[in-house]
Amino acid sequence: MKKIFPNVVENTLIADNIFKLVLEDNFPHDEFKPGKFLHVKCSKGLDPLLRRPMSICDISDDERYLTVLYRREGRGTTLLSEYRAGEKIDILAPLGNNFELPAGYNGDKNAAGDLQQQCLSKKILLIGGGIGVPPLYYLGRKLKAAGHSIISILGFNAAKDVFYENEFKSLGEVFITTVDGSYGMKGFVIDALAEIESAEIVDCEPSYDVMYSCGPKAMLKALQSRISSDKLAYMSLEERMGCGVGACLACVCNYNEGFERDKSYSRVCTEGPVYKLHEISL
Numbered sequence: 282m283k284k285i286f287p288n289v290v291e292n293t294l295i296a297d298n299i300f301k302l303v304l305e306d307n308f309p310h311d312e313f314k315p316g317k318f319l320h321v322k323c324s325k326g327l328d329p330l331l332r333r334p335m336s337i338c339d340i341s342d343d344e345r346y347l348t349v350l351y352r353r354e355g356r357g358t359t360l361l362s363e364y365r366a367g368e369k370i371d372i373l374a375p376l377g378n379n380f381e382l383p384a385g386y387n388g389d390k391n392a393a394g395d396l397q398q399q400c401l402s403k404k405i406l407l408i409g410g411g412i413g414v415p416p417l418y419y420l421g422r423k424l425k426a427a428g429h430s431i432i433s434i435l436g437f438n439a440a441k442d443v444f445y446e447n448e449f450k451s452l453g454e455v456f457i458t459t460v461d462g463s464y465g466m467k468g469f470v471i472d473a474l475a476e477i478e479s480a481e482i483v484d485c486e487p488s489y490d491v492m493y494s495c496g497p498k499a500m501l502k503a504l505q506s507r508i509s510s511d512k513l514a515y516m517s518l519e520e521r522m523g524c525g526v527g528a529c530l531a532c533v534c535n536y537n538e539g540f541e542r543d544k545s546y547s548r549v550c551t552e553g554p555v556y557k558l559h560e561i562s563l
């Protein structure tokens with residue numbers, strides 16, 4: 282983890298209150314792995330003092346550009362939205378753990394032959410809700426590059442909130458849900474998952490091997506009840522944070538019984554934000 286001062290290249294509105302921030306610096310893929318996050322100093326002064334955690338949505342193949350997508354919520358993200366191209370921004374990164382990738386693929390550029398890659402190929406299900414969608418895009422790009430097939434379910438409140446549909450379509454099949462039914466399927470991501478799982482019964486083959494999710498607690502809780510603990514499934518938590526580096530305990534959550542490590546609690550900023558789906562009590 283280090284402090285860096287990348288250049289802002291772009292900071293533009295791409296959906297209702299959703300911004301795309303592109304930063305320019307050196308972002309090595311083997312350090313800035315999918316699932317890790319940045320701690321962003323949103324203000325140019327001292328107020329607000331605390332940094333705001335933001336996921337890595339993408340890193341360009343030449344490792345020069347990093348993309349963050351954020352929702353303008355409160356004071357911090359409103360100040361963030363005022364940055365203009367050419368300004369520098371104060372970032373601590375990369376923080377947290379990262380998504381575990383399916384066995385046989387470690388994220389490094391290696392010389393694995395096509396045949397070996399095909400044998401390792403897995404069906405991946407990405408489930409994102411609202412501002413939990415961004416980290417799944419970088420993960421999906423890495424998984425696709427490794428030869429895995431991707432299905433994405435992305436949930437939003439309404440048509441005006443939908444973003445990155447085409448980007449996810451470049452990875453594979455995409456199902457969009459909106460709560461008010463103004464775009465895609467009416468309902469929640471869990472409703473789209475039910476459809477995919479009923480197709481599984483008809484086809485007699487599992488519709489996915491590994492599931493990765495990120496989104497609001499209610500969505501993750503619904504996934505915990507819906508998806509069996511036998512399935513390989515992960516979630517990334519977006520807990521409120523203070524220091525971001527394990528010192529203040531602002532982000533603590535509890536392990537579920539049977540998943541405790543050396544302690545009964547976990548710091549999302551350090552042991553997380555990525556966990557097995559059933560590991561944490563929500």
Ligand SMILES: Cc1cc2nc3c(=O)[nH]c(=O)nc-3n(C[C@H](O)[C@H](O)[C@H](O)COP(=O)(O)OP(=O)(O)OC[C@H]3O[C@@H](n4cnc5c(N)ncnc54)[C@H](O)[C@@H]3O)c2cc1C
Nearest residue numbers: 333334335336350351352354355356357358412519520521
């Ligand atoms: C690991 C991690 C990755 C994240 N990645 C992204 C991302 O890629 N894009 C993005 O837009 N946001 C992301 N978030 C959430 C983001 O950090 C908060 O939205 C941000 O801190 C809000 O700051 P603010 O000053 O604008 O709002 P505040 O004024 O602090 O809060 C505004 C409102 O949002 C609520 N809120 C603030 N933080 C959270 C939170 N973490 N969870 C739930 N509710 C919250 C507050 O209770 C309040 O109602 C991430 C959070 C974590 C922990």
Ligand code: FES
Nearest residue numbers: 523525529530550
């Ligand atoms: S934010 Fe301080 S310990 Fe996690």
